Amino acid sequence: MTFQKRKKEILQLLQRLGEADIRLIAGHLNISEVTVRRDLNLLAAENLLHRTHGGAMRVDPYVDSSTYQNKSDINKTAKDKICRKAAEEIQEGDVIFMDCGSTVFNLCQYIKHKKIKVITNSLPVVIELQNSAATINMIGGEVNQKNQAVHGKMAVAHIKKYHATKAFLGIDGITAEGLYANSELEASNTQAMASQSEKTFLLCDSGKVGKKAYLRFAEVNLVHTLITNQDGEEINQLKEKGVQVIIVN
Amino acid sequence: MTFQKRKKEILQLLQRLGEADIRLIAGHLNISEVTVRRDLNLLAAENLLHRTHGGAMRVDPYVDSSTYQNKSDINKTAKDKICRKAAEEIQEGDVIFMDCGSTVFNLCQYIKHKKIKVITNSLPVVIELQNSAATINMIGGEVNQKNQAVHGKMAVAHIKKYHATKAFLGIDGITAEGLYANSELEASNTQAMASQSEKTFLLCDSGKVGKKAYLRFAEVNLVHTLITNQDGEEINQLKEKGVQVIIVN
DNA sequence: TCAATTTTGATTATATTTGATCAAATATGT
DNA sequence: ACATATTTGATCAAATATAATCAAAATTGA
Numbered sequence: 396m397t398f399q400k401r402k403k404e405i406l407q408l409l410q411r412l413g414e415a416d417i418r419l420i421a422g423h424l425n426i427s428e429v430t431v432r433r434d435l436n437l438l439a440a441e442n443l444l445h446r447t448h449g450g451a452m453r454v455d456p457y458v459d460s461s462t463y464q465n466k467s468d469i470n471k472t473a474k475d476k477i478c479r480k481a482a483e484e485i486q487e488g489d490v491i492f493m494d495c496g497s498t499v500f501n502l503c504q505y506i507k508h509k510k511i512k513v514i515t516n517s518l519p520v521v522i523e524l525q526n527s528a529a530t531i532n533m534i535g536g537e538v539n540q541k542n543q544a545v546h547g548k549m550a551v552a553h554i555k556k557y558h559a560t561k562a563f564l565g566i567d568g569i570t571a572e573g574l575y576a577n578s579e580l581e582a583s584n585t586q587a588m589a590s591q592s593e594k595t596f597l598l599c600d601s602g603k604v605g606k607k608a609y610l611r612f613a614e615v616n617l618v619h620t621l622i623t624n625q626d627g628e629e630i631n632q633l634k635e636k637g638v639q640v641i642i643v644n
Numbered sequence: 645m646t647f648q649k650r651k652k653e654i655l656q657l658l659q660r661l662g663e664a665d666i667r668l669i670a671g672h673l674n675i676s677e678v679t680v681r682r683d684l685n686l687l688a689a690e691n692l693l694h695r696t697h698g699g700a701m702r703v704d705p706y707v708d709s710s711t712y713q714n715k716s717d718i719n720k721t722a723k724d725k726i727c728r729k730a731a732e733e734i735q736e737g738d739v740i741f742m743d744c745g746s747t748v749f750n751l752c753q754y755i756k757h758k759k760i761k762v763i764t765n766s767l768p769v770v771i772e773l774q775n776s777a778a779t780i781n782m783i784g785g786e787v788n789q790k791n792q793a794v795h796g797k798m799a800v801a802h803i804k805k806y807h808a809t810k811a812f813l814g815i816d817g818i819t820a821e822g823l824y825a826n827s828e829l830e831a832s833n834t835q836a837m838a839s840q841s842e843k844t845f846l847l848c849d850s851g852k853v854g855k856k857a858y859l860r861f862a863e864v865n866l867v868h869t870l871i872t873n874q875d876g877e878e879i880n881q882l883k884e885k886g887v888q889v890i891i892v893n
Numbered sequence: 894t895c896a897a898t899t900t901t902g903a904t905t906a907t908a909t910t911t912g913a914t915c916a917a918a919t920a921t922g923t
Numbered sequence: 924a925c926a927t928a929t930t931t932g933a934t935c936a937a938a939t940a941t942a943a944t945c946a947a948a949a950t951t952g953a
Contacts, residue, residue: 414646427903429901430902521787522767530786532787533786534784535782543774
C-alpha cells in the first residue's frame with residue numbers, strides 16, 4: 396500500500412462520507428493510525444481535505460468557495476502568523492500583487508484597513524477586500540472554476556502593464572534547487588508578478604518547504620524574502636543561496 | 645464529534661430555526677452546554693452567527709452593502725420577467741457580454757445551467773455564476789467599490805479583444821433621442837460591449853424608458869432589441885427608429 | 894545480493910479538547 | 924429596587940489526539 400494508493404483511497408472515502416476519523420480510516424485501509432495522521436497532514440497541506448482534530452473533512456467547493464478556506468482548519472494558525480508578519484511589511488501607499496494561494500488569501504484580514512493598492516488574480520481575495528480601505532485591481536481573463544482565479548496569457552499581459560512595490564506569493568514547493576508549481580499557468584503567473592515588483596515575498600507554511608512539485612519553474616532568487624513557520628536544514632541552504640528568511644512562531 | 649462537524653450542524657440548525665438556545669443545541673448535538681457556549685463564541689467571532697444571552701441567532705446572509713439583492717421590491721418581478729425573456733434568447737455555445745446593471749444581474753439565475761461563455765465586468769455576476777455551467781471571463785482593471793464593477797481604459801481594452809454573439813446591457817435612461825448614462829466610464833463600457841457583439845439586447849424596466857440622464861452617449865440604434873415591461877408612446881417612437889422591442893407581462 | 898534510503902509503526906511525552914464545578918455577571922419577575 | 928433565576932467565563936481534571944523519536948520493515952540502487 397503506497398502513499399499514492401492510500402491518498403486515493405482516503406480522498407475517495409471522504410468523498411463518500413464527508414468526514415472520517417483517524418480510527419475509521421486506519422481500519423478501512425488496514426494501516427496504522429500514525430500513518431493515517433501523516434497522510435492526512437500531507438493531504439491537508441495540498442488543500443485536498445480539511446484536517447480536524449481526530450480526523451478530516453471533505454473540501455466542498457460550493458461551501459468553501461466563498462471564504463476560500465475553512466477558517467477552522469487545524470493548521471490555520473501557522474498561516475495566520477505568517478500573514479501577520481507579512482502584513483507588517485506593507486506600508487501605506489504600497490502597490491502589492493497577491494496571487495491565488497490559500498496562505499496568501501489569509502493576508503486579506505490583516506490589510507483591510509491599509510490604504511494600499513492590491514492587484515490580484517484571485518477572486519476570493521477580491522471578494523474579501525471588497526469593502527476595505529484598499530483599492531482593488533482585478534486581473535482579467537477566464538476564471539478557473541477550481542481555484543477561482545484567473546490565469547493565462549491575458550492575465551500575464553495584464554500583470555505586465557503594472558508595477559508593484561511588493562509581491563506576496565504562494566507556491567507549491569520550494570527547495571534550494573528552485574521553486575515548484577503544480578501547473579504551468581500558475582507558474583507563469585507567479586513569475587510575471589515577481590518580475591513586475593520591486594520586492595517579492597514568498598508565504599509558505601512548513602509543508603511546502605523542502606517539497607518538490609511537478610514543475611520547477613524558477614531559481615530561488617526569484618524571491619527576496621521567504622516567510623515561513625519552521626526552521627530547518629532546508630532553510631539554511633536557502634539562506635546560503637541569498638534568500639532572506641523570516642521564521643515566525 | 646469535532647468542532648468542524650459541530651460548526652456545520654449548529655449553523656445548519658440556525659439556518660432552519662432562525663434562533664436557538666444553548667439547551668436546544670446541546671440536546672440536538674448530544675454535547676455539553678459548556679461546549680455549545682464555547683462553539684457559539686467562536687462562531688460569533690467569525691461573524692457566522694449573532695450571540696444572544698442564552699443562545700444564538702442566525703446572521704442574515706447577503707444584506708450586502710449595495711444595490712443588488714435587497715433592491716428586491718416592487719420592480720423585482722418586472723426585472724425577473726424581463727430576464728426570463730432575455731434568457732430565452734440565449735443558446736448553448738453563445739458568447740455573451742453582461743454589464744453591471746442590477747437588471748442584468750437578475751439574468752444570472754436563468755442562465756446558470758446553460759453552457760455558454762459569459763464576459764462581464766460585474767463582480768456580483770462573477771460571484772453568482774461561480775459554480776454554474778457557464779465559463780466566466782472577468783474583465784480586468786480597477787474595481788469600483790460603489791458598483792462593484794470594473795470600468796476604465798483597461799476594461800475597454802480587454803473588451804476589444806473579445807467578440808461575442810450577444811450582449812445584455814443595462815442603462816440609466818433611454819428615449820428616442822438616444823441612450824443615457826450616469827457616468828462616462830459606464831458609457832464607454834456599454835459602447836465597447838455593444839460594438840464587439842453581433843446582437844445587443846437592452847434590459848430595462850419601465851422606470852428607465854423615456855428617462856434621460858446626465859450623459860447622452862449613443863443613438864438608440866446601438867442596440868438591436870429592447871426588452872422591457874411596459875408599452876407606451878415612447879416605445880412606439882423607438883420602434884420607428886428601428887429598435888426591436890419585446891414587452892413582457 | 895547487499896548496503897543505503899525511505900517508509901512504516903510502536904512508544905512516549907506533549908498538547909488539545911471536553912465537560913464539571915463554581916463564582917461573577919446578567920436577565921427576569923414582583 | 925430587590926430577590927431570584929439563569930447565563931456566563933474561568934479553572935481544572937480526565938480523556939483523547941498529536942508530534943517526536945526511534946527501531947523494524949520495505950523499497951531502492953548499485
